[in-house]
Amino acid sequence: MNSYDVILTGSSGCIGSELLALLREAGLTVKPVDLSLGDDLGDEKYVDELFKNNRACSLVNLFALNEHISKGARQAKTIWDFSLGDIDDYLHTNITTLFSVCRTFAKYNEAGSIVNFSSIYGVVTPKPDLYDGHLKHIGYPVSKSAVINLTEYLAICLAPKMRVNTVVPGGVLSEQSPEFIERYSKRCPMGRMALPEDLAGIVKLLVSNESSYITGATFNVDGGWVL
Known part of the structure; x- marks a missing residue:
């Protein structure tokens, strides 16, 4: 059995690859998990074996289906x-599989922290003019909105030993x-898009003991976008 500070799912993505490096730079041991590495989180038996053989203090979930980032x-x-x-696919990956991953992590780790990633589109509706008049797939905002509620639900069910x-x-x-980039930046009060390092601070806080009394909370790291 292997032990880590953090298990990071979606570790090969745009945010995940940078966050993996930043967490390791901070001295944390991190187990990367990604479909590109052969990790099929949609397979319940695989997920069970993954967490049975790899224990951690924290789980950070970045994996998601997001059609707009696919070429x-x-x-x-x-x-x-x-x-x-297609909507079923979004809900299965972004909610059902996320629930399975969180629940199985809690099964094999009596205490710890889970950090789930939602999206600004889980809080506000996507604007078609950002996408040249095309619609962001409805499955994405619907499922990312549900991530917030799922997290709050788990925070109650897994307390007091597990924070979510x-x-x-x-x-x-x-x-x-x-x-x-120009259209997005003009809409954002901070005048720019986020960088992966903008997200590292809150993640490092939530996986540390300094956030031991924080659970069920939602942290917007969006430059004021949802205001």
Whole structure:
């Protein structure tokens, strides 16, 4: 059995890869978990074996289905362009699988901290003009909104030994077009997109004992976007 400070799911993504490095730089031992590494979190038996063999003080969940960050993603202009099957996929990955991962972590770790990532679109509705008139897939904001409620639910059920909190990140600068970056930045009170290091501070706080009395909380790290 292996022991870590943090198990980080979605560790190979835009935020995850940077957060992995930043947490390690802070002296934390981190177990990276990602589909690109062969980790299928949609497989209940795999998840059970993963947490049975890898214990940790904290779990940080970054994995998610987000069609807009996938190259070649279908673009919708009306709600009739969404298939019900696609919505099911979002809910399965972003909620059902997230619940499974959190529950199994709690099964094998009697105490600790869970940090779930939602999105600004779990708090406010996506604006089509940011996406050249295309619609952000409805499954994303619906599921990311549910992440916040799921986190609060788990915070009650797993207390007092396990703390569960939500981080709501703003749009993170990566490979967006200059036009998108400009449109986004103009809407954001802080005048820019988020950087992965903007998120590291709150994560390091929530996985530490300095947040021992914080649970069920939602932290917006969005430059004021949702105001």
